[in-house]
Amino acid sequence: MRRLPALTAMKIFEVVGQTRSFTRAAERLNLTQSAVSRQVRNLEEQLGEALFIRRHHDLELTESGAELYATLQDALHNVELTVRSIMEKSSGARLRLNAPPTFARRWLMPRLPSLRAAMPDVDISISTDLQDNLGERSLLDCAIRFGDGEWPLMQVSHLMNERHVAVCAPSLLHGASAITGADLSRFTFLHVLASSNQRYLTWRHWLDAAGLAEVDTRGGLEFDLLDLAIEAAVNGMGVTVADRHMITPQLEQRLLTTIMDVEVPGHQSYWLVTRRERGESDRLLAFKAWLDAEIACETTTQP
Numbered sequence: 001m002r003r004l005p006a007l008t009a010m011k012i013f014e015v016v017g018q019t020r021s022f023t024r025a026a027e028r029l030n031l032t033q034s035a036v037s038r039q040v041r042n043l044e045e046q047l048g049e050a051l052f053i054r055r056h057h058d059l060e061l062t063e064s065g066a067e068l069y070a071t072l073q074d075a076l077h078n079v080e081l082t083v084r085s086i087m088e089k090s091s092g093a094r095l096r097l098n099a100p101p102t103f104a105r106r107w108l109m110p111r112l113p114s115l116r117a118a119m120p121d122v123d124i125s126i127s128t129d130l131q132d133n134l135g136e137r138s139l140l141d142c143a144i145r146f147g148d149g150e151w152p153l154m155q156v157s158h159l160m161n162e163r164h165v166a167v168c169a170p171s172l173l174h175g176a177s178a179i180t181g182a183d184l185s186r187f188t189f190l191h192v193l194a195s196s197n198q199r200y201l202t203w204r205h206w207l208d209a210a211g212l213a214e215v216d217t218r219g220g221l222e223f224d225l226l227d228l229a230i231e232a233a234v235n236g237m238g239v240t241v242a243d244r245h246m247i248t249p250q251l252e253q254r255l256l257t258t259i260m261d262v263e264v265p266g267h268q269s270y271w272l273v274t275r276r277e278r279g280e281s282d283r284l285l286a287f288k289a290w291l292d293a294e295i296a297c298e299t300t301t302q303p
Contacts (some may be wrong), residue, residue, distance in 0.1 A: 009043045010072055012036055013051065017069040020059045094123045095283045099144035101128040102227040103270065106246040108144075111294055118290045122283045134275055141284050143273045155274045157288065160295050162266025163244040164202055166210075167256040169236040179259045181212040188238030189220030190229045202241040202266075210262045230256075245270075245298065 016025040026033040051065035191199045203217045223229045229240040250256040
């Protein structure tokens with residue numbers, strides 16, 4: 001039999017640790033300040049260790065208090081995830097999806113009405129924090145990932161390849177129908193960063209394919225998201241290389257235009273990632289069918 005302090009006392013301690021105040025913790029827990037203080041004091045007596053250094057206006061965790069607080073946060077977080085997972089399994093009415101920010105905004109958001117029409121009885125949760133993975137305790141049903149398809153222990157389904165084109169706002173071309181290397185060098189290059197000090201090589205690959213390898217792209221603006229580079233291009237700030245899939249509405253609305261008839265396949269692709277060990281729910285199967293249909297439709301309508 002486990003010999004643990006009362007769960008109520010530990011939960012109260014965890015809230016006091018969050019707020020660093022007996023008064024604020026009492027307000028959050030709908031208890032009196034004296035009741036909160038008494039529970040923490042009883043816990044300290046049971047453990048034989050001080051958990052807080054009491055100051056005039058606030059509290060500071062002791063070394064033992066910080067250790068217990070960190071453990072309790074992890075434990076209570078895991079309990080919360082498990083409870084939410086059980087509740088959502090019983091309802092079966094929500095699909096939780098994680099996707100890269102640019103994909104979510106540029107490809108998925110314009111298609112949300114279609115997704116809602118295809119899955120009217122399923123609520124959709126979309127997150128873009130790529131640290132949220134498909135770990136054992138994650139609530140995610142699936143994730144869209146960009147890469148080479150190598151995610152060990154996961155089930156992966158190929159969605160689409162990148163199709164890189166160079167684009168800018170039509171106003172930058174001043175009615176010109178053809179662009180030379182000299183013309184291109186006059187524009188501001190918009191780059192996407194692969195890391196804090198390294199650019200993706202999309203510009204170099206595109207220029208090589210266009211026969212413009214001599215163009216110097218060392219200057220220009222840098223962004224950590226393709227989404228931001230696209231937005232800068234729409235606003236006439238320069239030229240960027242973007243995946244055609246991500247800019248279809250902007251091309252159709254003439255907010256962007258291609259600067260040469262050159263398209264380069266990307267070196268990586270978009271994938272749907274799910275867990276191997278879990279059976280596919282009806283809502284996940286419906287989502288996969290919707291993705292396949294949308295991508296097939298896009299493939300047949302794009303040049």
